Amino acid sequence: MPMIDVYAASGTFGDTKKLTQDLASTLMAIEQVPDIPMFRKNTAAFVHDLPADRISNVDGDSTYVRVQVLTNAGALDRDKQRAVVRQLTDLIAAAAGDPSLTDRTWVLLTEAPDGGWGLAGHAHTNAELIAAARAEIAALAGGTQG
Numbered sequence: 001m002p003m004i005d006v007y008a009a010s011g012t013f014g015d016t017k018k019l020t021q022d023l024a025s026t027l028m029a030i031e032q033v034p035d036i037p038m039f040r041k042n043t044a045a046f047v048h049d050l051p052a053d054r055i056s057n058v059d060g061d062s063t064y065v066r067v068q069v070l071t072n073a074g075a076l077d078r079d080k081q082r083a084v085v086r087q088l089t090d091l092i093a094a095a096a097g098d099p100s101l102t103d104r105t106w107v108l109l110t111e112a113p114d115g116g117w118g119l120a121g122h123a124h125t126n127a128e129l130i131a132a133a134r135a136e137i138a139a140l141a142g143g144t145q146g
Contacts, residue, residue, distance in 0.1 A: 002070055002071040004045035004067065005067070006020075007048045008048070008055075008064075008092075014095070016047045022091050023045040027043060030084055031071070039133070042119060063101070065101060067108070072111065072117050073114050084107065089102050
């Protein structure tokens with residue numbers, strides 16, 4: 001149930017709603033989690049528009065995008081890490097209408113420690129999240145577990 005934060009200069013993206021939905025659904029697909037309400041409702045992306053003077057490299061350029069992806073510990077193996085970085089970078093460049101933005105998009109992958117994923121006022125462990133997902137799958141299947 002990752003959270004995605006995108007930081008960019010105001011006006012970088014035309015349709016931020018579509019971008020947030022594309023980022024969230026792409027990450028959910030890469031993680032290969034079940035397509036159940038628990039994951040659909042709790043995988044989200046946020047775009048933070050910043051004035052251009054709030055972003056700078058050493059040379060003063062502000063045409064960069066920072067994407068921070070927070071997942072629970074162990075959610076992404078190495079292949080999934082590579083897929084997240086590549087696919088989210090491509091989505092960012094496409095949403096900006098600027099293919100060269102792939103060279104200026106930084107993707108940071110961060111893992112919440114076990115027990116450090118708060119939802120509904122509770123700090124969940126990975127085992128608790130898995131149990132909750134299995135319970136929801138069973139309930140959706142009419143009480144049969146698959």
